[in-house]
Amino acid sequence: MTNGAFEPRLVGFLCNWCSYTGADLAGTARMVYAPNIRIIRVMCSGRVDPQFVLKAFSEGADGVLISGCHPGDCHYQEGNYKALRRHRLLTRMLEQFGIEKERFRLEWVSAAEGVKFQQVCNEFTEQIRKLGPLNWNGGKHERSQA
Amino acid sequence: MSEMNKRITIDPITRLEGHGKIEIFLDDKGDVERAFLQVPELRGFEQFAVGRPVEELPRITPRICGVCPTAHHMASTKAVDAVFHVEPTPTARKLRELVYNAFMMEDHTLHFFFLGGPDFVVGPQAPAAERNILGVIGKVGLEIGGKVIRVRRECRDILNYLCGKVIHPVCGLPGGVSKGLDEEHRVQFLETAKFAVEFAQFALQAFDDIVLKNKEYVDIVVGDAYKMETYYMGLVDKDNKVNFYDGDVRVVNTEGKEFAKFKPRDYLDHIAEHVEPWTYIKFPFLKKIGWKGFIEGKDTSIYRVAPLARLNASDGMATPLAQEHYERMYKTLGGKPVHNTLAFHWARLIEALQAAEAMVQLLEDKDITDLGIRNIPTEKPDEGVGVIEAPRGVLIHHYKTDPRGIVEETNLIVATIHNSAAISMSVEKAAKAFIKGGKVSEGLLNMAEMAFRPYDPCHACGTHALPGDMPLVINIYDKDKELVKQLKRD
Amino acid sequence: MSAAKPKVAFYWCSSCGGCEESIVDLAEDILKVVAAVDIVFWPVALDFKKKDVEAMEDGSIAVSFINGAVRLSEQEEMVKMLRKKSGLIVAHGACSHLGGIPGLGNFWNKETIFNRSYLTTPSTDNPDRTVPLEKVEVEGKELTLPRFYDTVYALDQVIDVDYYLPGCAPPRDLIMNAIQAILDGKLPPKGAVLSPNKSLCDDCGRNESKPEKLVIKEIKRPWEVEMDPEKCFLAQGIICMGPATRTGCGERCIEANMPCRGCFGPTDQVFDQGAKFLSALASILDTDDEKEIEKIVDTIIDPAGTFYRFSLPSSILRRRRMEAIK
Numbered sequence: 013m014t015n016g017a018f019e020p021r022l023v024g025f026l027c028n029w030c031s032y033t034g035a036d037l038a039g040t041a042r043m044v045y046a047p048n049i050r051i052i053r054v055m056c057s058g059r060v061d062p063q064f065v066l067k068a069f070s071e072g073a074d075g076v077l078i079s080g081c082h083p084g085d086c087h088y089q090e091g092n093y094k095a096l097r098r099h100r101l102l103t104r105m106l107e108q109f110g111i112e113k114e115r116f117r118l119e120w121v122s123a124a125e126g127v128k129f130q131q132v133c134n135e136f137t138e139q140i141r142k143l144g145p146l147n148w149n150g151g152k153h154e155r156s157q158a
Numbered sequence: 159m160s161e162m163n164k165r166i167t168i169d170p171i172t173r174l175e176g177h178g179k180i181e182i183f184l185d186d187k188g189d190v191e192r193a194f195l196q197v198p199e200l201r202g203f204e205q206f207a208v209g210r211p212v213e214e215l216p217r218i219t220p221r222i223c224g225v226c227p228t229a230h231h232m233a234s235t236k237a238v239d240a241v242f243h244v245e246p247t248p249t250a251r252k253l254r255e256l257v258y259n260a261f262m263m264e265d266h267t268l269h270f271f272f273l274g275g276p277d278f279v280v281g282p283q284a285p286a287a288e289r290n291i292l293g294v295i296g297k298v299g300l301e302i303g304g305k306v307i308r309v310r311r312e313c314r315d316i317l318n319y320l321c322g323k324v325i326h327p328v329c330g331l332p333g334g335v336s337k338g339l340d341e342e343h344r345v346q347f348l349e350t351a352k353f354a355v356e357f358a359q360f361a362l363q364a365f366d367d368i369v370l371k372n373k374e375y376v377d378i379v380v381g382d383a384y385k386m387e388t389y390y391m392g393l394v395d396k397d398n399k400v401n402f403y404d405g406d407v408r409v410v411n412t413e414g415k416e417f418a419k420f421k422p423r424d425y426l427d428h429i430a431e432h433v434e435p436w437t438y439i440k441f442p443f444l445k446k447i448g449w450k451g452f453i454e455g456k457d458t459s460i461y462r463v464a465p466l467a468r469l470n471a472s473d474g475m476a477t478p479l480a481q482e483h484y485e486r487m488y489k490t491l492g493g494k495p496v497h498n499t500l501a502f503h504w505a506r507l508i509e510a511l512q513a514a515e516a517m518v519q520l521l522e523d524k525d526i527t528d529l530g531i532r533n534i535p536t537e538k539p540d541e542g543v544g545v546i547e548a549p550r551g552v553l554i555h556h557y558k559t560d561p562r563g564i565v566e567e568t569n570l571i572v573a574t575i576h577n578s579a580a581i582s583m584s585v586e587k588a589a590k591a592f593i594k595g596g597k598v599s600e601g602l603l604n605m606a607e608m609a610f611r612p613y614d615p616c617h618a619c620g621t622h623a624l625p626g627d628m629p630l631v632i633n634i635y636d637k638d639k640e641l642v643k644q645l646k647r648d
Numbered sequence: 649m650s651a652a653k654p655k656v657a658f659y660w661c662s663s664c665g666g667c668e669e670s671i672v673d674l675a676e677d678i679l680k681v682v683a684a685v686d687i688v689f690w691p692v693a694l695d696f697k698k699k700d701v702e703a704m705e706d707g708s709i710a711v712s713f714i715n716g717a718v719r720l721s722e723q724e725e726m727v728k729m730l731r732k733k734s735g736l737i738v739a740h741g742a743c744s745h746l747g748g749i750p751g752l753g754n755f756w757n758k759e760t761i762f763n764r765s766y767l768t769t770p771s772t773d774n775p776d777r778t779v780p781l782e783k784v785e786v787e788g789k790e791l792t793l794p795r796f797y798d799t800v801y802a803l804d805q806v807i808d809v810d811y812y813l814p815g816c817a818p819p820r821d822l823i824m825n826a827i828q829a830i831l832d833g834k835l836p837p838k839g840a841v842l843s844p845n846k847s848l849c850d851d852c853g854r855n856e857s858k859p860e861k862l863v864i865k866e867i868k869r870p871w872e873v874e875m876d877p878e879k880c881f882l883a884q885g886i887i888c889m890g891p892a893t894r895t896g897c898g899e900r901c902i903e904a905n906m907p908c909r910g911c912f913g914p915t916d917q918v919f920d921q922g923a924k925f926l927s928a929l930a931s932i933l934d935t936d937d938e939k940e941i942e943k944i945v946d947t948i949i950d951p952a953g954t955f956y957r958f959s960l961p962s963s964i965l966r967r968r969r970m971e972a973i974k
Contacts, residue, residue, distance in 0.1 A: 062923040066964040083936065096938065097930040100945045105926060108209070108755070108952035109965050110972025149970070165789070170691055170698070177691075177722070183789050194786070198722060198793050201662055202761035204769060206752035210953050213871045217909060218957075221749035224666020224817065242871070314673075322904030325666045325673070325817045329904050332871050336905040430773035433766050435784040436791040440765075440772065449773065535871060556770075563869075564949055569769045616665075 020140035022049040022133075023068040024077040027057045029087040030122045031079035037126035045130040046137035049077065056080065057118075058091025062102050065116065069106075070148050075115045075140040077132070082120040092120070114139055115146065164188070166598065171195075171610075182589050188596025193586035195610070197439040197578070207568045212241050212539060212559045215568075216330040219555065222572060223616050227326045228261040228317065229548035229573070230555070232403070235330030237555040240423070240542025241563070242332040242535035249528040250334035255403050256347075256520045257320055257327070258546070262402050263354050263513040264313035265549045266465075266506045269614045270361065271306045274503050277608050278369050298364050309357045312350040319343060333533035341527050348521040354514035355479070362483055362507050369504075370490065379500040380491065383591040384609065387412045387454045387497050388580055389444060389461035392468030393547045394419075399476040400468050400512065402547040408471045409444070412456050414495035418446070422545035425554055429571065432579075441579040442571060452583050460583075463551025463576040464613060465505035470495040475508065477515035483508045499584060502612035506549075539563040548573040550614055574616045584609040654710035654831070657689035657701070658740075659730060661723035662750045662800065663716030667741040670817035671713075677824055684831055685710075698726070704733045711736040711830055713813075717743040717750045717961065718801040722794035731807040738826065738842075742816035742911045744803035745841070746921075747961025749816070752953065754960045754967035757798040760974075798970070802962045812841040815897055816911035816958060822896055843896030845916050848908055851895045854880045863934035867947045870907065881907040882932070887954060892918065892925035911958045920964045922955035 026032040032053045038045065054060060057080025068076045078099060080092040099118040106116055117136060121129050164184035171178040177199045185191040203222055207215055216234040220227030232254060239246060246254065269275070271294055279294045295303035314324045320337055321327030329335045339347075369375045378384070394408045395401040407425065409418040418428055431440040432449050443449050447459035454460065461467070475481040487504055488494050520526060541558045551573035558567040588609035660668065674681065688709060689696045701709075712734040718724055731737055742748040753761060766772060766779045783792050803809050813826055826842045829835050836842075849855055858880045868885040875881070881888035881902075889910035890902075897912055914921040933944055948954075956963055 062927050063918075063920050063964065066920060066923055070964050070966075090936075093936040094931050096936075097933050097941050097945075098927055100941050101926055101930045101948065101951060102923075104945055104948070105922075105951040105955070108950075108968065110969030146969075148965070181789070181791060192787060192789060194789075194791060196791060196793065198720070199662070200761070200765065200780075200796060201719070201750045202753045202756065202765065205756050205761045205764040206750075209755065209950055210752075211869060211949055213869060214909075214950075214954070214957075217906075218749055218752070221664045221666070221816070224664040224669050227664070227666065238871075318900075320904070322906060323817075323819075323900040325669050327904075328901045328906040336870075336875065337877075337903075426770055429771055431769070431771050433772065433774045433778045433780075434786075435778050435781045436786055436793070438780050438793065438796075442771075443773075445773070532874060534874070562949060569771055571771060 018141060018145055020048050020074045020137055020145075021072055022075045022077060022136060022140065023073045024049045024051045024079060024133075025054050025057070025060045025064065026051055026121075027059075027080040027087075027092075028053055028055045030081035030085065031057070031119075031129070033123035034079075034121040034125045034129045037123070038129045039126075041126055043126055043130045045133040048137045048140075049133050056086065056088050056091035057095035058086070058088065058093075060095060060098070062098060065102060069111060069115075069146060072148070074143075074146045075117065075136060077117045077119065077136060079119045079121045079129075079132070082122055085122065111146065112143060114143060164596065166593075180585060180589075182593065184593070184596060188594070190586070190590040190593050193582075193589040194436060195582045195585050196437045198437075200438040204568050204570050207557075207565050210565050212238055212557055212563045212565050213332060215555075215557065215565065217326075217328055219570070220326045222570070224325055225616060226261075226265060226548050226550065226573075228257065228321070228324075229546060229553050231321070231327045231330055232258055233544045233546040233548075233553045233555040235332070235544065236404075236546060237542050237544030237557050238330070238332045240544060241539045241557055241559055242542070243537040243539075244333040244533050244535040246334050247530045247533050249338070249526060250531045250533075252520055252523065252526045253320060253335050253339060253531065254330070256339075256517060256526065257317055257329075258403050259513040259516040259520070260313045260316045260351075260354075262549060263358070263510050263517065264310045266510040266513070267306060267310060267357070267361065269549070270503060270506055270510075271303075274506075274611045274614060277611060278375065278500070278503055279364075281375070297368060302360065302364065305357055305360070309350075309354055313354060316347050316350065331532065332535050334531045336531075338529060338531045339527050341524075344521055344524070344527050348518065351514060351517035351521050355511070355518055358507065358511035358514045359479065362511065365504060365507055379498055381498075383588055384499045384584070384612075385497050386462075386499055386580055386584055386587070387456070388458055389417060390467035390470040390495060391461045391463050391552055391576065392471035393545065393552065394472050395476060397476075398473035400472045400474070400509070401476060402509075402513065404546075407545065407552065409461060410471045410495060412458070412495070412497075414470065417444075422554070423543040425543065425545065425556075425571075429554075431571070431575075439575060439578050441582075442576045443579065452579055452586075454583060460579045461576065462580045463573060464502060464549070465509050466496060466499075466502040466612075467551070468547060469505045469508065475512050477512045477519070479515055480508050480512035483511060499612050500608070502614070506614070550574045550616055551576050572616070574613070577613045577615075581610050581613055581615070584613075653684060653686040655688045655708060656685040657709050657712040657730060657734065658687070659689065659691065659712065659714050659726060661714065661716030661727065661744065661803075662719045663741075663743060664749075666817040667713075667715035667743075670741070670820070670823060673820055674824060677820075681827055698729075701729060701733055706732050707735050709734040711738060713738045713740040714803055715740040715744050717747050718803065718806050719750060719753065719797050719799075720794045721797070724806055727803065727807050736810045736830070737803075737807065739803040739809045739812045741818055742814065742913065742958045744809075745812045745814050745962075746913045746959040747800055747802045748958050751800045751802075751956075751958065751960040751962075753800050755953070755973075756968070757970060757973050758796050762796070799967050800961050805961065810838050811835065812913075814841055814843050814894060814912040819897055819900070821898075841894065841913070841916070843894055843912060846895050847915055848890040848893045848895045848897070848899065848912070852880075852890060852899050852902055854878065854902065858883055863932050864929075864944075865934045867944060875905055877905045887929070887948070889921075889925055889955070889957075891928045892921050892955075909957045910955075913959055913962075921959045922952065922963055925955045926951065 086092040166182035169179035317324040393405040430445040443459040554571040556569040888907035894912040
């Protein structure tokens with residue numbers, strides 16, 4: 013937290029072949045972008061189990077990003093299409109839990125798109141900053157104070 | 159002396175609607191001033207059904223009660239029929255009625271022999287250790303005991319076959335059912351149905367031998383302590399005969415004259431629910447009269463449901479053997495309507511006989527094995543009401559959906575609830591009749607139980623195979639909350 | 649000299665009574681059980697009171713079977729007391745195992761549920777806006793009710809649980825096997841769910857009818873179509889929770905030609921049944937086109953209420969955000 017203002021905590025699942033490499037490119041090129049995202053490398057965006065997304069939210073993430081290869085470019089042929097379908101269905105389900113659809117984002121970032129990665133991070137961070145913290149408290153009980 | 163304020167707590171009540179407790183307050187003379195039956199349970203089905211696809215409600219609402227899930231499943235399925243503006247096929251309707259009558263038969267049998275019956279069969283003054291199924295078997299014989307278990311198991315197997323599982327059936331769909339009956343099973347189940355008729359008659363004979371031929375019991379049945387003058391409500395067919403599955407809702411007044419008759423979908427014009435801050439349960443009453451409080455007699459707005467009420471509200475039974483017993487009951491108890499609460503037990507056995515006879519009729523009809531068991535809905539869903547007679551009374555499911563069939567609103571009025579005012583009053587009446595001058599005795603314990611058990615409240619399930627009677631502890635405190643006396647019945 | 653019979657207790661929290669019925673449905677077998685154990689507490693059936701349990705020594709009850717979810721303060725107190733007095737606690741049935749159907753209340757809270765039950769239902773006549781209170785004085789007498797929580801809890805979220813008997817209600821053979829295992833002292837490691845660790849699809853009679861590549865082009869709701877009684881539901885486009893649900897139920901619903909709704913909960917390897925099923929379902933949707941994906945997803949109405957039908961309280965997110973409830 014800087015000056016008590018809300019700093020979004022974002023988790024990003026990046027696929028090894030495209031997006032993670034693209035993020036690396038942004039890094040090595042010394043592009044400046046919001047530091048709020050914590051990156052987790054997976055081999056494919058299709059590897060992202062919805063349980064990971066839920067766990068991230070329940071443990072303090074204000075926003076979750078999945079980033080993979082552009083449609084047609086997946087290293088494993090179809091993984092990113094699975095990610096796309098899961099993302100759409102999961103977004104719908106998260107709304108039923110009261111988690112706004114803006115908090116869960118799917119992007120296609122290729123190995124060459126360092127600039128795009130920079131833009132996505134900045135945009136996502138600002139969007140969540142406006143939305144506010146998620147403050148997931150589903151785990152806390154109001155039970156009898158024995 | 160003078161300023162003593164006595165409170166007697168009975169907690170928990172058992173063989174009753176889940177979690178319940180009774181609070182009895184004595185005045186300075188040690189007589190009962192007030193008694194309250196509190197229901198400390200709520201789950202919120204009406205609210206959490208919102209957002210669900212309406213066709214899923216027949217699989218969600220049975221979880222209101224694991225003893226009568228079939229009642230909820232059927233009421234819900236009928237409500238979903240209404241929401242989709244579709245009728246079941248003739249075969250599907252027959253199958254639903256078969257399932258439903260099989261369920262009524264086994265559930266009523268269960269209550270009489272394991273739950274309410276012991277009071278009668280063994281006797282209210284019998285030692286506590288005998289007031290249970292084993293005592294009943296001792297009185298009626300091992301043969302009947304074995305038959306009770308067998309008839310129950312076979313009827314429940316019909317439900318297991320047609321509905322997937324007997325605890326929380328799944329077969330109901332708008333416009334039909336999911337599974338049909340083949341010839342092999344029709345023949346097998348017909349044997350069960352015939353056995354059920356034979357058994358139901360056996361049970362009524364036992365009731366006659368043990369209760370009706372015993373003057374002491376008859377005096378208790380017709381006595382004042384267990385009498386309550388209310389209106390009565392039940393489903394009737396077009397000839398005003400008792401029907402469990404479908405029909406119009408009929409209400410008769412304290413003198414047995416028809417007060418109202420309406421289609422299930424118009425229930426809101428006639429039934430309203432009153433709220434009290436000391437219990438989670440609500441108290442339905444007759445809307446056209448308005449809430450008059452917890453009173454009985456001709457000025458009351460309270461009505462009762464379930465076996466005795468259904469018989470009171472009808473002009474007769476729909477099947478011949480049951481009709482004979484119906485006539486006999488009213489002749490014995492002095493005409494219609496009968497206000498004696500203990501007669502619920504008798505009426506219950508008469509209903510079990512009708513259910514068994516109906517099973518035979520349905521299974522003798524070979525068309526029940528037809529393959530056309532689904533009408534696929536074609537109209538847009540919007541709103542519908544499904545009403546059925548649960549063993550414990552009129553059960554109302556009312557759903558409103560959006561054009562896609564997603565539930566927007568529900569209203570559920572669950573059978574036992576219609577009796578909640580009467581149950582509370584019955585308990586208070588019994589307490590006032592038997593606790594006087596601060597003297598609390600074993601007799602009280604039995605008599606207080608007998609006030610609510612005839613209603614067969616919804617959660618009465620687990621007593622089936624085990625000895626048991628109601629655990630009662632009565633704690634008597636003085637106004638400084640010191641325990642003055644404790645009476646236990648183990 | 650015979651050893652004393654082990655003491656057994658049964659208790660129900662926010663329950664429908666179906667699990668009590670499941671014990672009764674042991675029918676003749678219950679006599680074997682009754683002969684082998686001493687039932688010391690069973691509010692629905694026997695005359696033992698709360699204070700009798702209080703008076704027992706800690707650990708003196710060999711095993712307590714607790715069914716129902718926890719949503720009232722009285723239930724929390726009772727299960728905590730039973731935990732102290734019992735050697736083993738078995739979570740009996742879907743409600744105590746996962747939260748069960750009452751767990752759907754976690755899409756709401758106390759206020760919305762009370763509002764509906766006591767204020768806004770069309771048949772309720774309540775001009776004074778009376779609602780049940782934890783403490784109230786009526787004609788000079790004080791009456792109390794237990795507190796109603798905003799959230800429904802599975803049993804292991806309130807006390808330490810040793811074993812789980814899954815199902816709504818658990819089938820007879822599973823219950824008998826569990827009781828026999830307890831009597832014989834042959835229990836699996838603590839925390840086990842007492843049913844095989846495979847998915848329903850493994851045992852389902854329709855498994856063979858699955859095509860080599862199972863895909864769904866269109867989702868159908870059970871009321872919309874004639875359902876083929878021999879073919880895998882998913883292959884017909886009908887949502888069936890089989891892939892994400894533990895086996896052991898005997899496929900009772902499938903036999904009645906209705907799809908599975910997941911009452912047994914997930915297998916050991918899965919944390920969150922609903923999320924796992926969502927993953928499986930999304931994977932087999934037969935389209936890669938963004939617009940078509942949106943269209944199909946649109947037809948999956950109520951994903952949360954369907955995929956978490958029995959398991960909402962025990963899911964990762966547990967409940968809908970309180971701030972989102974109006």
